[in-house]
Amino acid sequence: MTSNTPRRVIPLTVERGPGLSAAQQSAVSEACTRLGELPGALLPILHAVQAALGHVPPEAVPAIARHLNLSMAEVHGVVSFYHYFRTTPGGRHVVHVCRAEACQAVGGRQLEAHAQRSLGIGFHGTTADGAIRLEPVYCLGNCALGPSLMIDAELQGRVSPERFDELMSACRGAQ
Amino acid sequence: MSGAPLRVYVSRDAAALSVGAEATAQALIAEAARRGMALELIRNGTRGMLSFEPLVEVATPAGRVAYGPVRPADVADLFESGFVHGRPHALAHGRTEEMAYLKQQDRLTFARVGLTDPRSVPDYLAHGGFRGLRQALEMAPAAIVAAVTASGLRGRGGAAFPAGIKWQTVLGAESAQKYVVCNADEGDSGTFSDRMLMEGDPFVLIEGMTIAGLAVGATRGYIYLRWEYPQAHTALEAAIAAARAANYLGTDIQGSGRQFELEVRLGAGAYICGEETSLLESLEGKRGQVRFKPPLPAIAGLFGRPTVINNVITFASVPIILDRGAEYYRQFGQGRSRGTLPLQLTGNIKRGGLVEKAFGVSLRELLYDYGGGSLSGRPIRAVQVGGPLGAYLPESQFDTPIDYEAFAAIGGMLGHGGIVVFDDSVDMAAQARYAMEFCAIESCGKCTPCRIGSTRGVEVIDRLLAGENATRQETLLRDLCETLTHGSLCALGGLTAYPVLSALNHFREDFVKSARAPGSG
Numbered sequence: 001m002t003s004n005t006p007r008r009v010i011p012l013t014v015e016r017g018p019g020l021s022a023a024q025q026s027a028v029s030e031a032c033t034r035l036g037e038l039p040g041a042l043l044p045i046l047h048a049v050q051a052a053l054g055h056v057p058p059e060a061v062p063a064i065a066r067h068l069n070l071s072m073a074e075v076h077g078v079v080s081f082y083h084y085f086r087t088t089p090g091g092r093h094v095v096h097v098c099r100a101e102a103c104q105a106v107g108g109r110q111l112e113a114h115a116q117r118s119l120g121i122g123f124h125g126t127t128a129d130g131a132i133r134l135e136p137v138y139c140l141g142n143c144a145l146g147p148s149l150m151i152d153a154e155l156q157g158r159v160s161p162e163r164f165d166e167l168m169s170a171c172r173g174a175q
Numbered sequence: 176m177s178g179a180p181l182r183v184y185v186s187r188d189a190a191a192l193s194v195g196a197e198a199t200a201q202a203l204i205a206e207a208a209r210r211g212m213a214l215e216l217i218r219n220g221t222r223g224m225l226s227f228e229p230l231v232e233v234a235t236p237a238g239r240v241a242y243g244p245v246r247p248a249d250v251a252d253l254f255e256s257g258f259v260h261g262r263p264h265a266l267a268h269g270r271t272e273e274m275a276y277l278k279q280q281d282r283l284t285f286a287r288v289g290l291t292d293p294r295s296v297p298d299y300l301a302h303g304g305f306r307g308l309r310q311a312l313e314m315a316p317a318a319i320v321a322a323v324t325a326s327g328l329r330g331r332g333g334a335a336f337p338a339g340i341k342w343q344t345v346l347g348a349e350s351a352q353k354y355v356v357c358n359a360d361e362g363d364s365g366t367f368s369d370r371m372l373m374e375g376d377p378f379v380l381i382e383g384m385t386i387a388g389l390a391v392g393a394t395r396g397y398i399y400l401r402w403e404y405p406q407a408h409t410a411l412e413a414a415i416a417a418a419r420a421a422n423y424l425g426t427d428i429q430g431s432g433r434q435f436e437l438e439v440r441l442g443a444g445a446y447i448c449g450e451e452t453s454l455l456e457s458l459e460g461k462r463g464q465v466r467f468k469p470p471l472p473a474i475a476g477l478f479g480r481p482t483v484i485n486n487v488i489t490f491a492s493v494p495i496i497l498d499r500g501a502e503y504y505r506q507f508g509q510g511r512s513r514g515t516l517p518l519q520l521t522g523n524i525k526r527g528g529l530v531e532k533a534f535g536v537s538l539r540e541l542l543y544d545y546g547g548g549s550l551s552g553r554p555i556r557a558v559q560v561g562g563p564l565g566a567y568l569p570e571s572q573f574d575t576p577i578d579y580e581a582f583a584a585i586g587g588m589l590g591h592g593g594i595v596v597f598d599d600s601v602d603m604a605a606q607a608r609y610a611m612e613f614c615a616i617e618s619c620g621k622c623t624p625c626r627i628g629s630t631r632g633v634e635v636i637d638r639l640l641a642g643e644n645a646t647r648q649e650t651l652l653r654d655l656c657e658t659l660t661h662g663s664l665c666a667l668g669g670l671t672a673y674p675v676l677s678a679l680n681h682f683r684e685d686f687v688k689s690a691r692a693p694g695s696g
Contacts, residue, residue, distance in 0.1 A: 040440075040461075041460055042460030042461070043457065043460055046443070047443070068460075078460070078461060081463060082442075082443035082444055083443070084402050084444035085443055085444075096403075100613075101365060101563060101606070101609070102593075102595045105521075105596060105597045106523050106551075137403060139362055139363065139403065141190075142189065143365045143521035143593065144225040144519070144520060144527025144528055145194055145225055145527065146521075146522070150403070154192075155192060155406070156193050157190065157193030
């Protein structure tokens with residue numbers, strides 16, 4: 001499908017981000033090339049970059065902006081708007097703990113506190129060994145079997161503090 | 176025993192997996208192999224009786240027999256006691272269809288969920304699938320819209336706007352390109368019906384969206400799915416590919432010359448993107464900020480084109496309306512709430528799950544007859560209906576029927592049908608504070624009452640709970656809630672007063688400092 005409005009052509013030059021490794025650069029440009037022609041391509045590109053690199057490095061913003069003919073401010077605005085996009089690296093596993101009401105009703109607040117205390121980090125933090133990054137999430141759609149969390153793409157229900165510790169040990173064991 | 180392979184069903188629904196369905200499935204495979212039995216394992220959706228997950232169903236000549244919850248350690252014992260023939264066991268529940276939780280429901284939209292293989296077009300067809308689409312292919316667009324209007328179907332996402340009227344507006348709009356957009360950004364806590372449907376019967380959503388395309392003259396559809404649902408994402412992609420291969424999507428649907436194509440797009444963790452105009456902005460690759468209305472999305476929606484945007488359950492209810500007729504669907508329900516609503520029993524509830532019922536069932540029946548009371552065994556003190564923007568209801572309101580107008584009359588809303596149960600250990604002041612905090616976290620920032628008001632709301636509640644000039648703080652909080660209600664651009668700011676004020680009005684004792692135990696909240 002083609003866009004109905006003609007593409008704006010605004011000549012602009014932007015500096016290539018200084019901090020991207022060659023591998024990161026190629027992941028960003030692969031995502032831009034593969035998805036850039038989609039209508040409303042920015043979110044699919046950001047998802048692809050985060051899937052490949054684990055986060056969206058701020059240094060990737062100029063390249064994405066250039067590819068989509070957007071300003072860096074527009075791209076940065078989108079990255080920073082959405083809770084899911086992370087701009088800092090860290091965490092071989094990402095653990096999203098549900099903070100919403102249905103989980104609160106069955107001990108979610110206690111699980112939230114236990115997770116932060118036992119890992120020794122706050123939300124958005126990564127453990128010192130780099131194994132686990134902790135993120136809050138507002139509903140995982142497992143509201144009849146809370147408290148819930150998601151480890152990478154795997155949903156876990158009825159997570160007691162003891163079960164949480166087991167799951168974290170398994171994460172560390174599996175690397 | 177006959178030579179036919181043993182056919183067993185274990186759900187691949189994310190909720191079932193979250194309590195170990197995968198391990199149970201693997202244990203069944205291993206145990207069958209150990210006994211030299213041929214096993215056909217079907218990974219269905221969930222039946223929605225989530226407290227029985229992992230549920231194992233075995234096909235017998237008398238029908239499917241259910242066992243659950245089945246842990247890997249139970250599997251050898253199940254084989255030993257003859258579960259392959261549906262024989263009794265401590266975990267047995269008899270024939271699945273006869274289980275009271277399921278039998279008393281009105282499964283229209285969810286008729287196939289848990290029954291069929293969600294990746295098989297032949298299975299979908301064998302259970303009445305694509306019959307609505309076949310009807311629609313024979314009908315004029317205006318006749319399809321008229322059927323949806325006559326059915327009384329209202330938007331199931333929360334706003335309950337009549338679907339047929341929305342479709343009529345798009346049908347009447349002139350444009351070379353129109354769109355059908357499915358709002359699958361199910362962010363309300365206490366809801367999972369969209370996820371369960373997309374994982375358990377994705378074809379019915381595809382069919383409903385295709386019918387919408389035929390009805391309004393749109394050839395392209397998007398499903399905006401939240402990232403938190405990877406299992407649903409996989410199920411949708413598989414079903415779209417299968418539907419395309421079987422010519423139910425594409426440029427010449429079943430040889431009719433009509434076309435419709437569908438694509439899944441992922442959200443990125445913004446509750447506000449469940450608001451339709453924010454969702455459209457997000458699909459266009461922008462920050463999910465709400466748009467001023469008018470123009471309505473039906474006139475100028477995605478990429479400025481006329482767009483039908485509805486929730487998953489709304490679209491998924493359309494095929495049965497076209498198949499069985501508007502009158503059939505209408506006969507369920509009461510008053511201006513026609514058809515069925517998939518209710519989700521969640522939170523502190525003994526038998527949580529999905530209950531699809533005709534409108535009119537009371538909250539009390541759902542909580543006690545289906546739900547069996549609280550999970551903790553303590554009295555149910557409060558119930559939040561309709562997501563994080565829904566009111567907290569005390570026991571005195573449990574006889575309210577599930578009906579859009581009845582809920583509006585008590586200052587609540589049905590929303591997306593989520594029911595979150597709290598026992599008597601809940602601190603309602605903490606819940607009110609959380610409602611403001613949630614609004615602050617998720618506000619898109621476009622309008623001042625929501626962006627600033629929610630933060631000020633948290634502060635005022637903190638001062639109220641600290642007992643600092645409490646009367647004045649309460650006046651201020653009520654005033655702030657009024658500003659949010661009347662001054663916000665969309666439902667996020669506009670409805671945040673519901674949980675806050677309902678908590679304050681019905682559970683006032685939790686807000687009084689002298690009544691609060693030291694250190695609580």
